[in-house]
Amino acid sequence: MYMRLRSxxxxxxNALFARAVEKLFFHQLVTKTNNFGRSKWLGKPIWQNTFDLWIAQETIHDVKPSLIIECGTNRGGSAYFYAQLFDLMGAEGKVVSVDIEKLHDLSHPRVTYLVGSSVSDEIAGKIRKMAEEADGPVLVILDSDHSEAHVARELEIYAPMTTVGSYCLVQDGIIDELFMFRKGRPGPLPALEKYLTNHPEFEIDHDRCNRFLITHHPKGWLKRVQ
Ligand SMILES: C[S@@+](CC[C@H](N)C(=O)[O-])C[C@H]1O[C@@H](n2cnc3c(N)ncnc32)[C@H](O)[C@@H]1O
Incomplete structure (x- = not known):
């Protein structure tokens, strides 16, 4: 009797309250951590939800990319984190990271920092060449301008550089879900949803997206399956 009542x-x-509780907790977490803007990786500022970083770490270990393409360097901590994961793995991987501004003075032998718009022909051409020359998996991370129009353009340019079995991570779809980010809408979620309708070569890896219940990247882990 007790067990039936408990279940x-x-x-x-689960049916009535769980999602609302998760959203309220997420709201508190984002507010109280200043939206993770004060997080650091070994002293380097990294603007990421640390739950999401853990999934990134697992994915990089699973895929073992030869090249990670990152749109949105900011203060450099995320590219530095990915490069140091390669160091720890004893792997050959490289990182290319692009931003419209140079906001850091970091350097790492594995990282190529580019300054310019991710959607300019010049930057896209340079990165495409690096992807073509990579002799293993290519993983793409879109974390620059999160407007729908920009993410849609980045997806057209960079998602095809993702190798089969690897991922294109579309960051910050949370903008389209959490009320506090409403000024940034339409954001990445509609861009990725529209992209997926015409690109069956990609599927959402829901397990990677949902494992820690809260994520800045809902539906964001796109796996290239063909
Ligand atoms: C969310 S931050 C990136 C955070 C960084 N990946 C990290 O984890 O620390 C977004 C960055 O995208 C850059 N950005 C905005 N528009 C861009 C564009 N068109 N091309 C490249 N970068 C852009 C901004 O200057 C900003 O530094």
Missing amino acids: LVISLY
Whole structure:
């Protein structure tokens, strides 16, 4: 009797309240951490949700990319983190990271920093050449201008550089879900949803997206399956 009642209460909670509780918790977490803007990786500023960084770490270990393409360097911590994962893995990987501004003075032998717009012909051409020359998996991370129009252009340019079995991570679809980010809409989510309707070579890896319940990148882990 007790077990039936307990399972009924849990089912009711899951059906009626769980998502709202997760969203409220996420709202608190984002507000109180200054949206993760104060996080650091070994002293280097990194503007990422640390739950999401853990999934990135697991994915990089699973895929073992030869090249990670990052749009949106900012203060450099994320590219530095990816490069140091390669160091720890004893792998050959390289990182190319682009930003319209240079906001850091970091350097790492594995990282090529480019300054310019991710959607300019010049930058896209340079990165395409690096992707073609990579002799293993290519992983793409889109974390620059999060407007729908910009993400749609980045997806057209960079998603095709993703090798089969690897991922294109579209960051910050949370803009389209959390009320506090409404001024940034339409953001990455509609861009990626529209892209997927015409690109069956990509599928959402829901397990990677949802494992820690809260993520800045809902539906963001796009796996290239063909
Ligand atoms: C969210 S931050 C990147 C955070 C960084 N990946 C990290 O984890 O620390 C977004 C960056 O995108 C850059 N950005 C905006 N528009 C861009 C564009 N058209 N091309 C490249 N970078 C752009 C901004 O200057 C900003 O530094």
